[in-house]
Amino acid sequence: MTNILEVKDLCVEVDGQELLHGIDLTIPEGEVHALLGPNGSGKTTLMMTIIGYPEYKVTRGQILFNGEEITGLGITERARLGIGISQQRPPTISGVKLRQILDYVVVNAPQRSQEIDDLAKAFHMDPFLERDINADLSGGEIKRSELFQLLVTHPRFAMMDEPDSGVDLEALSLVGNMVNALLSEEPARPAKRKAGLIITHTGHILDYVHADKAHIMLDGRIGCSGNPLILLDKVRECGGYEECIQCILRRREG
Amino acid sequence: MKASNDRSTEDRSGPDLDLDHFLIEPDTPRPVMISPDQVEPADIEVMASLGVYVTGEDRAGTYILRDFHPLCLVAQSDDIELLPIAEALAKYDWLRERYYWRAVPADLDRYTAQCASVPEPQGYFLRVKKGAKVPFPVQACLYIARDDIAQAVHNVVILEEGAELHLITGCATGHGVRSAAHLGVSECYVGRNARLTSTMVHSWGPEVEVRPRSGTIVEAGGTFVSNYCSLRPARSIQTEPRAWLNGKGASAKYTTVILGSDGSTIDTGGEVYLNAENTSAELAHRAVCTGGHIYQRGLLIGNAPCRAHVDCAGMVLDAGDDGFIHSVPGLRALHADARMSHEASIGKIAPEQVAYLQSRGMEEREAISMIIRGFLGEEIVGLSPELDARIAEIAELAGHGGK
Numbered sequence: 001m002t003n004i005l006e007v008k009d010l011c012v013e014v015d016g017q018e019l020l021h022g023i024d025l026t027i028p029e030g031e032v033h034a035l036l037g038p039n040g041s042g043k044t045t046l047m048m049t050i051i052g053y054p055e056y057k058v059t060r061g062q063i064l065f066n067g068e069e070i071t072g073l074g075i076t077e078r079a080r081l082g083i084g085i086s087q088q089r090p091p092t093i094s095g096v097k098l099r100q101i102l103d104y105v106v107v108n109a110p111q112r113s114q115e116i117d118d119l120a121k122a123f124h125m126d127p128f129l130e131r132d133i134n135a136d137l138s139g140g141e142i143k144r145s146e147l148f149q150l151l152v153t154h155p156r157f158a159m160m161d162e163p164d165s166g167v168d169l170e171a172l173s174l175v176g177n178m179v180n181a182l183l184s185e186e187p188a189r190p191a192k193r194k195a196g197l198i199i200t201h202t203g204h205i206l207d208y209v210h211a212d213k214a215h216i217m218l219d220g221r222i223g224c225s226g227n228p229l230i231l232l233d234k235v236r237e238c239g240g241y242e243e244c245i246q247c248i249l250r251r252r253e254g
Numbered sequence: 255m256k257a258s259n260d261r262s263t264e265d266r267s268g269p270d271l272d273l274d275h276f277l278i279e280p281d282t283p284r285p286v287m288i289s290p291d292q293v294e295p296a297d298i299e300v301m302a303s304l305g306v307y308v309t310g311e312d313r314a315g316t317y318i319l320r321d322f323h324p325l326c327l328v329a330q331s332d333d334i335e336l337l338p339i340a341e342a343l344a345k346y347d348w349l350r351e352r353y354y355w356r357a358v359p360a361d362l363d364r365y366t367a368q369c370a371s372v373p374e375p376q377g378y379f380l381r382v383k384k385g386a387k388v389p390f391p392v393q394a395c396l397y398i399a400r401d402d403i404a405q406a407v408h409n410v411v412i413l414e415e416g417a418e419l420h421l422i423t424g425c426a427t428g429h430g431v432r433s434a435a436h437l438g439v440s441e442c443y444v445g446r447n448a449r450l451t452s453t454m455v456h457s458w459g460p461e462v463e464v465r466p467r468s469g470t471i472v473e474a475g476g477t478f479v480s481n482y483c484s485l486r487p488a489r490s491i492q493t494e495p496r497a498w499l500n501g502k503g504a505s506a507k508y509t510t511v512i513l514g515s516d517g518s519t520i521d522t523g524g525e526v527y528l529n530a531e532n533t534s535a536e537l538a539h540r541a542v543c544t545g546g547h548i549y550q551r552g553l554l555i556g557n558a559p560c561r562a563h564v565d566c567a568g569m570v571l572d573a574g575d576d577g578f579i580h581s582v583p584g585l586r587a588l589h590a591d592a593r594m595s596h597e598a599s600i601g602k603i604a605p606e607q608v609a610y611l612q613s614r615g616m617e618e619r620e621a622i623s624m625i626i627r628g629f630l631g632e633e634i635v636g637l638s639p640e641l642d643a644r645i646a647e648i649a650e651l652a653g654h655g656g657k
Contacts, residue, residue: 093624093628153615
């Protein structure tokens with residue numbers, strides 16, 4: 001099985017401060033991984049570096065997408081290769097409507113315009129199409145808007161930053177359906193999925209979306225990796241990441 | 255119906271023009287007007303880029319002034335009367351008595367005085383008859399085809415009670431024209447429950463000096479909507495639109511879009527006098543500065559129970575050391591029930607907005623174009639092909655010049 005993403009010994013700095021210190025992460029084609037960890041551990045930094053935000057400077061290591069090195073590519077090129085991102089706090093852009101962005105995505109495939117309307121209806125996004133992107137949206141609405149854009153974009157590899165934060169229980173089920181639809185390769189074969197990376201602090205989204213593997217990040221490093229349910233159970237049992245932190249620190253010191 | 259002014263235009267930015275430098279009076283006799291299909295292809299191309307389509311499709315009327323003389327005039331609707339202003343003045347005594355120089359005083363400044371002194375007034379007279387809702391726009395083009403002339407235009411637009419019209423005006427210099435002056439007086443009279451939408455696009459050569467002055471008087475229930483867009487800035491532009499909302503429930507909305515560039519000084523004014531109960535006014539200034547000086551001014555004067563808002567917003571893109579936007583939204587409340595507000599903001603394009611759109615697959619320049627279009631607002635975007643071309647140019651510049 002080929003790897004859709006390979007991150008090797010990645011060091012990243014922002015404003016001169018190193019935030020990631022030698023990350024190794026491999027995601028095979030068809031697998032969905034979860035990235036767990038306390039706030040400030042570097043999860044979002046890793047995701048923004050993979051999509052190529054210029055302020056996240058790679059000082060060492062490399063990123064491979066589908067076997068090709070993309071470390072030096074711009075955001076546009078990475079997006080066009082098939083990397084998609086759903087951000088936790090996307091910017092508001094005054095006067096730019098959600099529909100304009102979606103129309104851009106399907107500009108070379110006009111037959112897909114109908115698909116936008118169908119998806120909007122299915123995921124209750126129609127009221128947002130003509131509104132300024134991300135303006136005056138609740139936390140849950142932002143997550144849905146982001147996932148909706150990814151659904152229309154059809155990325156080969158979708159990265160989602162905390163799709164479950166600030167989302168109430170009822171909306172979480174809808175968000176879960178959206179994530180599953182996004183990762184679904186063929187509706188008739190639910191086991192065949194696209195690859196993805198989901199950041200979650202609470203793990204709530206994993207009640208709805210199956211993850212093949214989980215990684216816990218701490219202080220800009222991946223501290224441990226394994227079965228998502230076992231790792232998450234441990235985190236929940238201990239009431240947070242403190243036990244993980246102690247365990248990882250003990251192992252590092254030992 | 256005479257308008258009153260409480261200040262002249264002396265405190266505005268931009269050089270005092272030496273009008274002696276320009277040829278002010280026609281040096282050729284007035285030619286016979288031609289039909290639209292005889293207009294030169296190069297002129298047609300410039301006009302079309304501003305939204306003035308000489309073929310006249312989907313237009314109720316067309317007036318083209320080329321240098322000093324009317325070139326072409328077509329009225330395709332019985333609901334309108336469109337004449338060269340000189341002919342209209344000869345035909346109607348009431349025009350001079352009640353409208354001509356009544357919304358803009360001839361002695362407002364030296365430029366209006368110049369327009370008043372030309373032997374044969376240039377410009378057009380447009381009247382929309384009572385109750386007529388003209389389905390297609392009337393278009394006018396004030397066109398300068400040679401260097402070093404001063405065009406002094408005077409237009410009068412009258413919408414009678416209940417009439418509705420969209421007026422599209424394109425003002426431009428022809429290919430290769432660098433230096434000229436455009437002095438313009440526009441007087442608009444919006445009758446009871448009438449609605450006038452005026453869309454004006456300017457695209458000038460790099461050394462052109464532009465001094466339009468306009469006055470609009472709106473009667474009860476009338477609506478005046480003005481969209482002004484300066485695409486290719488001249489050396490200096492100084493606009494001075496004023497409106498008097500004299501009847502109960504009258505309203506005015508001005509949207510001004512300036513795309514500035516190095517070496518130009520653009521000062522866009524805007525004053526609305528809210529003189530009657532339940533009047534409302536909105537001024538929205540949008541400017542994108544890639545160099546040069548841009549002044550956004552707006553003053554709302556509440557003389558009655560009214561609602562008014564002025565909003566100045568600027569975007570600075572790679573404007574060099576000298577480029578700036580100066581915003582001065584102003585309010586003057588002279589009545590206890592005048593509800594008035596203002597806001598102003600100036601900034602650059604946020605890099606995270608560009609990156610966000612890039613993450614959806616857009617090129618950087620496509621992302622910047624989309625952000626600028628959003629910033630300029632729905633009313634303006636799409637009003638002329640030239641605007642799209644200019645936004646693309648600015649986006650290209652911003653993309654390569656660093657944000």
